[in-house]
Amino acid sequence: MPKPEPEPEFDATRLLSLAKARDTRRAYARSLAEKYQTAREERQDVTRRLALARQNADLHRHGFRAESDAQIALLEAQERELTSRLYEIQAEQDCIVGEASEAASLFKSCLDFAHGRGLPIPAQLVEQAKPRNFAPLGAVGGAA
Amino acid sequence: MIGGILKSLGKARTATAEGLDALDGLREAIAQKRMEITALHRAPLPIAAALARFDAWADQHATVAIDSLGIDRLLDPSAMRGIELPIGPISANAGPDTRPAVDALLGLVLLVARDQVRKTLAGQLSDLTAGKETLTDAERARLIGEVEAQLRQAEAMEETAVRSLEESGVAVSRRADADPSIVLATNSALARLAG
Numbered sequence: 001m002p003k004p005e006p007e008p009e010f011d012a013t014r015l016l017s018l019a020k021a022r023d024t025r026r027a028y029a030r031s032l033a034e035k036y037q038t039a040r041e042e043r044q045d046v047t048r049r050l051a052l053a054r055q056n057a058d059l060h061r062h063g064f065r066a067e068s069d070a071q072i073a074l075l076e077a078q079e080r081e082l083t084s085r086l087y088e089i090q091a092e093q094d095c096i097v098g099e100a101s102e103a104a105s106l107f108k109s110c111l112d113f114a115h116g117r118g119l120p121i122p123a124q125l126v127e128q129a130k131p132r133n134f135a136p137l138g139a140v141g142g143a144a
Numbered sequence: 145m146i147g148g149i150l151k152s153l154g155k156a157r158t159a160t161a162e163g164l165d166a167l168d169g170l171r172e173a174i175a176q177k178r179m180e181i182t183a184l185h186r187a188p189l190p191i192a193a194a195l196a197r198f199d200a201w202a203d204q205h206a207t208v209a210i211d212s213l214g215i216d217r218l219l220d221p222s223a224m225r226g227i228e229l230p231i232g233p234i235s236a237n238a239g240p241d242t243r244p245a246v247d248a249l250l251g252l253v254l255l256v257a258r259d260q261v262r263k264t265l266a267g268q269l270s271d272l273t274a275g276k277e278t279l280t281d282a283e284r285a286r287l288i289g290e291v292e293a294q295l296r297q298a299e300a301m302e303e304t305a306v307r308s309l310e311e312s313g314v315a316v317s318r319r320a321d322a323d324p325s326i327v328l329a330t331n332s333a334l335a336r337l338a339g
Contacts (some may be wrong), residue, residue, distance in 0.1 A: 010328045018309070018327070021318070102320035106327065144168035 010118035018107045019125060025100035032093045050087035052076040055143060156312070167316065170302040175293040184288050190278040191269045198265055202254040208249020211242060215279045299326045300337035307331070 053075055057068040111128070114121060188194075212230045229248050230240025254261060277322040279287065303326050309316045318327065329337065 008330055009333045010325070011330045013326060014328050018318075021315070024315075100315050101308060102317065104319040106318055106322055106324075110324040110327055118327070 001047045010114070010117060010119055013122050015107070015110055015114060015125055016122050018103070018110055019105060019128070022100065022103040022107050025096055025103050029093065029100050030095060030129045032089055036086065036089045036093065039085050041084055043086065045078060046075055046078045046082060155173060160309070160312065160314050163305060164313070164316075167302065167305045167309070170298055170305060171319070172249075173298045174295060174302060177291055180269040180291050181288055181295070184279070184284055184291065185278045186286065187277055188273050190280060191273060194269050194281060195262065195266060198262060202258055202261075205247065206255040206258075207251070209255065210250040212248045212251075251294070254273060271310070279323060296323075296326070296337060298339055299323055300329070300334050304334055304338050305335075 025121070032142070050072065053068060053072050057072060111121070189197075196330050212226040214230075215227055217225060217227060229245040232244050234240045299322070303318075303322070306318060326334070326337070
């Protein structure tokens with residue numbers, strides 16, 4: 001009677017979920033960077049409008065005073081809110097960038113392990129698993 | 145009906161919180177096991193083993209010292225010089241190399257006063273190891289092996305917890321230094337390791 005095949009110890013398809021975890025975090029880090037950029041531009045705009053409102057308030061010190069004071073207060077509140085939002089995004093960004101880097105490092109060590117053991121690398125990851133060879137300078141364009 | 149849904153949502157939330165707590169606990173245990181392994185690597189040798197090292201070192205120095213003196217000259221009837229301390233080649237910048245002579249002197253001191261030096265060292269070593277656990281190489285290897293097995297089991301339990309949380313839709317970050325042989329283990333291999 002033939003001996004049953006030993007059960008496999010490792011499952012290289014698990015690399016897919018590791019790659020997904022890495023990519024999700026990278027994508028989130030990118031979206032946070034965009035969010036930060038947008039909030040920064042918004043704050044720059046509010047700061048510019050605030051400076052303008054203060055200038056105008058100086059110009060008509062007697063008429064429309066109440067209106068311009070209210071506008072300045074509103075813009076100051078907006079500026080504070082945007083500043084605190086920027087800090088929040090930055091803190092979240094620091095956290096997710098760390099997580100993305102950890103996920104990438106774990107994926108790399110697992111990929112190396114899978115290579116070392118000769119495990120079949122999932123087709124979706126074959127491209128990433130290829131060793132990167134850099135052609136020497138001047139070699140691009142093929143042989144003459 | 146809404147009450148039932150809310151109840152099961154509450155249950156799911158509690159289960160997730162419990163799973164995350166368990167994961168935290170396992171990660172603390174893993175950190176603890178790693179510290180234990182580091183401490184075992186650093187635990188001092190017993191005084192007897194340290195003195196055996198001293199004996200080997202002293203033997204070597206005494207032998208080298210005698211060999212370096214050129215005692216064969218004492219047997220040579222035509223020899224113009226007696227025995228001498230070895231001096232290394234003279235370099236233009238640094239002068240004569242006195243290191244071989246110092247080594248030879250140390251070897252001679254150990255030859256004549258080895259017991260006194262050994263006794264003094266034994267006392268000092270005893271003070272240095274007071275209150276500390278000392279381990280022979282064999283004990284160290286055995287204990288490290290045991291703790292490494294416990295660490296591997298804790299890591300397998302951690303990976304099991306991570307997979308279980310992932311299956312229930314909770315995204316959990318794995319440690320960057322997680323062991324690939326655990327992370328890539330099949331579910332059945334993982335269950336065997338986790339015990």
